[in-house]
Amino acid sequence: MSMDRLLEGIAAKQNPTVAGLDPKLAYIPEYILKESFExxxxxxxxxxxxxxxxxxxxxxxxxxxxxxxxxxxxxxxxYGWQGVKALAETIAYARAKGMYVITDGKRNDIGATMQAYASAHLGVTEVCGKNLSAFDADALTVNGYLGSDGIEPLLSVCAKGDKGIFVLVKTSNPSSGELQDRQLATGETVYQLMGGNCETWGEKLPGKFGYSGVGAVVGATYPAQLDELRKTLPHTFFLVPGYGAQGGGADDVAPAFDDNGLGAVVNSSRGILCAWQKEKCDGGEYAAAARREAIRMRDEIVARIGEIKLPN
Amino acid sequence: MSMDRLLEGIAAKQNPTVAGLDPKLAYIPEYILKESFExxxxxxxxxxxxxxxxxxxxxxxxxxxxxxxxxxxxxxxxYGWQGVKALAETIAYARAKGMYVITDGKRNDIGATMQAYASAHLGVTEVCGKNLSAFDADALTVNGYLGSDGIEPLLSVCAKGDKGIFVLVKTSNPSSGELQDRQLATGETVYQLMGGNCETWGEKLPGKFGYSGVGAVVGATYPAQLDELRKTLPHTFFLVPGYGAQGGGADDVAPAFDDNGLGAVVNSSRGILCAWQKEKCDGGEYAAAARREAIRMRDEIVARIGEIKLPN
Incomplete structure (x- = not known):
């Protein structure tokens, strides 16, 4: 299963983090902009x-x-279809360099249409009997507001193509509680219901390290819920946004991990993308500064959770 | 407000319907495919x-x-970025022909990222001090699972650019009730909560015919909920999928309309797109067959709801 490949990458690099590629022109060094605009x-x-x-x-x-x-x-x-072309080329480049690519698209729709999104982002599209790849990421974030028939088409594409999904459960933004924290008449909250769905949907995509191909998005900005969900969703791997610029630190993300140092991958976007500006170094050093920040983040989190071990 | 333009178009054409452009290669006549592939x-x-x-x-x-x-x-x-380019060109072509364009993207994210989606689909993107349009539809469907801060960036873009949004409230698919019909501890259901949000968010985008710039997606496949929501959400215009191929008929969509014959726009996709195949006519007649089906649908619904009048 696809989540296994992510876990293997995390263990091999002893680094449970993902770099969010959310580029803005304001983050890009002048010399790159100049050449592209020329x-x-x-x-x-x-x-x-x-x-x-x-x-x-x-x-x-x-x-x-x-x-x-x-x-x-x-x-x-x-940036229009031109920007979407850059997305496709970014995905292909990162995969060619051996990186696991999670397209953060939060896609959602009814079954027949979700099939099209599944083909677009994780599977293949048939044209004249040929199977062509459109975006071909390793995993996609999705929104489960429409229920199971909006998720199931993804599961079969994931099973066929060794891919995964991350379902929004408890998001990192300030107003995420407006719906997600609401208590249902049965006593559980909406995010707990959605978390439980991930466990159920994940049964169709079991993984060899205990985590299924159906992960969950749970924000670092809500460490209590992260802790609770880690305990109640033993087969659901977490994608954890909200570290760094949004306010979460190593202590906040620590509850997302199990005793093997597995269980989550923590995202940082602005922290890495804007490291050169924060360091006030030359634009020509933007990639080196990003690497320094990625190492700092890795070391900070690993110091907190210890060695990452894949269970047998 | 943008929803006003939609209502004016509906009244002018005495037609409360929208044609869903969900093209599949299987729907496209052979002569078009042949030429494009050549x-x-x-x-x-x-x-x-x-x-x-x-x-x-x-x-x-x-x-x-x-x-x-x-x-x-x-x-x-x-179909990859190439397909996304066709989407952009479809939107531009339809708008140039005077049609109101609703991009059905069900986008959703945290505030800062929703700002980027708002720029992409409804607003403009700044490049070197110039405001460029990326997709530039009139309205966008969105998913409110993340709460108000994922919706607010859209409201200011809508206010500035005379655009609208449709928030998923009660979707047309079989499993929509798994979350949306769940009762909260307060007694209301999740879809009722989301419907109420539309009324609140819509206060920032009031319209001159009583309906705000924040609409709701409510499926024709759930006529009882459609009826209930029409009564409880007086300022929220409905986008109603589920007519035709998904099973809804004129009786099912009738509760979506108010005494002026306003209140909703009913979508048909496959019914119109595949009319030529259903009629078993020649591919060269696909557009004429689509027009015949669109007229049939219009007449069926208008016979049920009566003349459409814009209130003063």
Whole structure:
């Protein structure tokens, strides 16, 4: 199962983190912008080229120490189809460098349409009898508001193609509780219900290290819920946003891990992307600064959780 | 407000329906496929070209009688960035023909990222001080699982650009009740809570006909809930999927309308897209068959709800 590949990468690199590729033009060094805009004009195409060049530099600098990247679809869609092309090329480049790619698209729809999203982001699309890849990430974030028939098409694509999904359970943003923390008449909260769904859906994608191919998104900004969910969802691997710029630290993410130092992958986006600006170093050093921050983050978390071991 | 433009289009054409542009290669006549594949090869680019040619024919045939189209993003993303380019070109073509375009993307994320989706689909993206349009639809479907801070960035983009959103409330699929029908400890259901949110969010985008810029998606397959929500959400305009292929008929959608024949726009996708196959007519007649089905659907619904009047 696909989540196994992520876990193997985490253990091999002793690094339970993922670099969020949420590029903004404001994060990109001037020399990259200048070259892209000279080549393609001050256009969406020029901007998209700059994103791609910037991402490739980051991937080159991170791929031997960070197991995964998480491009956020919104930051590519805002540059139109040209940006979406840069997303596809970023995914392909990161996978070619051995990284596990989680497309953060939070896709959701009814069954027939979810089948199309599953083909788009994880599977293949048939054209004239040929199976062509559209985006071909390793995993996709999804939203379960529509219930099981909006999730099931993903499960069969995951099983066939060795891929995974992460379902939104308890998100990192300030207003996530408006719906997710509401208590149902049965006593459980909405996020607990959704967490339970992940365990159920995951039964169809069992993994060899105890975690299924159906993971959950649980924010570092809610450490109590992270702790609770780690205990109640033993087969559900967590994608944990909210570390760094959103306020979460190593203590906040520690409850997401089990006794083997497994159980979660922690995302940092702005912390890594803007490291060169925070360090006030030259733009030419942006990738080296990103690597320094990735190492700092890895060391901070691993110091807290200890050695990462894959169970037999 | 943007929803006003939709209502004006509905009244002018006396047609409360929207054509869902969810194209599949299997729906496209052979002569279009042949030409696109000859031009671009049996590739994603060839498939995307066929989608666009097919859509343009539909839009030409429908634009004087149907006020709106709803392209479903998934059916474009499955053809990669090339498909997404066809989506952008479809949106631009339909708007140039005077149609109101609802991108069915069900986007959702935390505030900062939702800002990027809002720019992508409804607003503009700044590149070197210039405001460029990426997809530029009139409205976008969104998922409110993350709460208010995932919706608010859309509201300011809508206010600035005269655009609207439709929030998933009670979706048309069989398993929509798994979460949406669950009763909260306070007594209301999850879909009622989300419906109430639409009224609250909509206060920031009031419209001149009583309906705000924040609409709701409520499926024709649940007519009792449609009836209930029409009564409890007086300022929320409904986008109603589930008519036709999913099983809903004119009686099922009738409760979505108010005494002026306003209150909802009913979507049909497969019914219109595959009309030529259902009629067993020649592929060359696909657009004419789509128009016949659109007229049949319009007449069926209008016979049930009566004349559509814009209140003063």
């Amino acid at each position: 080549k393609y004009g001050e256009t969406l195409e020029g901007a998209a080229d700059a994103l791609l060049v910037y991402n490739k530099g980051l991937i080159d600098a991170l791929c031997d120490i960070v197991p995964a990247v998480k491009p956020q679809a919104a930051y590519y869609e805002m | 031009k671009y090869g049996e590739t994603l680019e060839g498939a995307a070209d066929a989608l666009l040619v097919y859509n343009k024919g539909l839009i030409d045939a429908l634009c004087d009688i149907v006020p709106a189209v709803k392209p479903q993003a998934a059916y474009y993303e499955m």
